[in-house]
Amino acid sequence: MKSSIILLQIIIFSLIFSLALFADQDLEFAQEIAQSFVKDLSKISGIGTIGVLQLQGDKKGLVTDKIKEQLITETKYKVIEIGNIQEKENQKEDLNTLEIALREAKNKGIDTVLSGEVKSDSIKNRNRIIIVGMQLIKVGDNEILYNNIKEFSYILTKKEFKDNKQKTLLIVGGLCVIGIILVRRLGF
Numbered sequence: 001m002k003s004s005i006i007l008l009q010i011i012i013f014s015l016i017f018s019l020a021l022f023a024d025q026d027l028e029f030a031q032e033i034a035q036s037f038v039k040d041l042s043k044i045s046g047i048g049t050i051g052v053l054q055l056q057g058d059k060k061g062l063v064t065d066k067i068k069e070q071l072i073t074e075t076k077y078k079v080i081e082i083g084n085i086q087e088k089e090n091q092k093e094d095l096n097t098l099e100i101a102l103r104e105a106k107n108k109g110i111d112t113v114l115s116g117e118v119k120s121d122s123i124k125n126r127n128r129i130i131i132v133g134m135q136l137i138k139v140g141d142n143e144i145l146y147n148n149i150k151e152f153s154y155i156l157t158k159k160e161f162k163d164n165k166q167k168t169l170l171i172v173g174g175l176c177v178i179g180i181i182l183v184r185r186l187g188f
Contacts, residue, residue: 029130068081111140128154
C-alpha cells in the first residue's frame with residue numbers, strides 16, 4: 001500500500017517535471033517566431049494601434065503572447081488584445097473571427113488588426129518545423145498592410161531528440177501506470 005503511494009507520487013512529480021521542460025523549449029521557439037514577425041511589423045508606418053487576435057492553432061497561446069509582448073516593448077504601436085474588448089463589453093459573440101474583430105476594432109478606434117495561424121507544428125528526423133502565417137489589416141478599408149507565411153526550423157540535438165522521445169514515453173507510461181493504480185484502487 002505504502003509503496004504504491006510512493007510510486008504514484010514519483011510518477012506524478014516526473015510528469016510535472018517533464019511537462020515543464022516541454023514548456024521551456026516551446027517558450028524559446030515562440031520567442032524566435034515573435035521576434036521575426038515583430039521585426040517586419042515595426043517597419044510599417046502610419047499605424048497607431050494594433051488589435052491582436054489570438055493566433056489560430058496556437059494551442060498554448062505562447063506565440064500570441066510573445067508577439068504582443070514584443071510589439072509593446074519593441075515598437076511604437078499601442079497594442080490592444082481583441083479578446084479584452086469582448087470582456088469589457090460583456091458581449092457573447094466570438095471575437096476570434098476576423099470579420100467580427102475588424103468590426104469591433106473599428107468601433108473602438110483601432111487602426112489595424114493582426115491575425116494569424118500556426119499552420120503546422122511537427123518534428124521530423126530531429127527537425128522541429130513550425131509554419132506560421134500572419135496578416136496585418138487596416139481597419140478602415142480592410143487593406144492588407146502585411147501578409148507573410150514563414151517557416152521556422154529548429155534542429156534538435158541528439159540529446160534533445162532523445163529527451164523528447166523519453167519525455168513522451170514517460171508521460172504515456174506514467175499515465176498508464178496511474179490508470180492501472182486507480183483501476184485497482186477503485187476496484188474495477
